[in-house]
Amino acid sequence: MFRDITHAALSVIFPNRCPFCDGIIGAREYYCPECAASLRYIESGRAEPPQGLSELFACCGYSGAARSAVLRLKDGSYGYSAEAFGVMMTEVVGDNIRGYDALVPVPSSFGSILRRGYAPAEYIAREISRRSGVRVVTALSASVEKEEQKHLRKAERKKNARSSFVLYDGKNIRGKKILLIDDICTTGATLSACAKLLREAGAAEVGGAVFAKTVGRA
Numbered sequence: 001m002f003r004d005i006t007h008a009a010l011s012v013i014f015p016n017r018c019p020f021c022d023g024i025i026g027a028r029e030y031y032c033p034e035c036a037a038s039l040r041y042i043e044s045g046r047a048e049p050p051q052g053l054s055e056l057f058a059c060c061g062y063s064g065a066a067r068s069a070v071l072r073l074k075d076g077s078y079g080y081s082a083e084a085f086g087v088m089m090t091e092v093v094g095d096n097i098r099g100y101d102a103l104v105p106v107p108s109s110f111g112s113i114l115r116r117g118y119a120p121a122e123y124i125a126r127e128i129s130r131r132s133g134v135r136v137v138t139a140l141s142a143s144v145e146k147e148e149q150k151h152l153r154k155a156e157r158k159k160n161a162r163s164s165f166v167l168y169d170g171k172n173i174r175g176k177k178i179l180l181i182d183d184i185c186t187t188g189a190t191l192s193a194c195a196k197l198l199r200e201a202g203a204a205e206v207g208g209a210v211f212a213k214t215v216g217r218a
């Protein structure tokens with residue numbers, strides 16, 4: 001509720017924009033209805049979980065308007081995408097969120113945080129947390145400057161993903177059921193690498209939630 005008031009108040013100064021088409025939207029809206037209707041929703045709200053994850057929630061396929069919004073989030077234009085993704089992901093996960101003890105965002109590299117001014121997955125996780133009451137635990141961090149995944153081939157991605165993350169703070173992980181949060185799942189290598197670290201830190205179970213999932217070739 002408070003969050004919605006803040007969202008509306010800020011929009012007086014900075015008009016809200018739809019992350020899917022960049023059009024101006026109402027103070028209390030997170031996206032325009034036309035764009036929401038154009039997304040290729042995954043009917044079950046679930047996708048094949050990558051190795052090491054018990055389940056994977058996903059809102060829609062990675063194409064069209066969904067792709068534009070993910071790219072806007074990644075290039076750092078603004079964070080409207082994170083809010084919209086958080087709203088939609090909370091809806092898709094639904095009551096299943098009650099089974100989870102904590103949300104862990106997939107970490108961004110330090111370089112990309114400096115470039116964008118924010119960590120996309122953390123923004124999304126905080127939005128889901130505000131709506132669900134499940135807390136965010138930033139348990140993982142990028143190890144070294146990781147290569148941007150999209151420039152790498154599949155085999156390289158897998159290798160790169162494994163060495164890209166480290167356990168930053170494992171004290172709230174042991175025995176807990178963790179929901180990993182990211183904007184997109186392509187090969188699943190990133191989520192698998194993160195899940196492995198969390199299980200090694202004692203997590204009882206690791207699931208995942210993403211906004212978009214690629215189907216077929218990434």
Ligand SMILES: [Zn+2]
Pocket residue numbers: 018019020021022023031032034035036
């Ligand atoms: Zn739109």
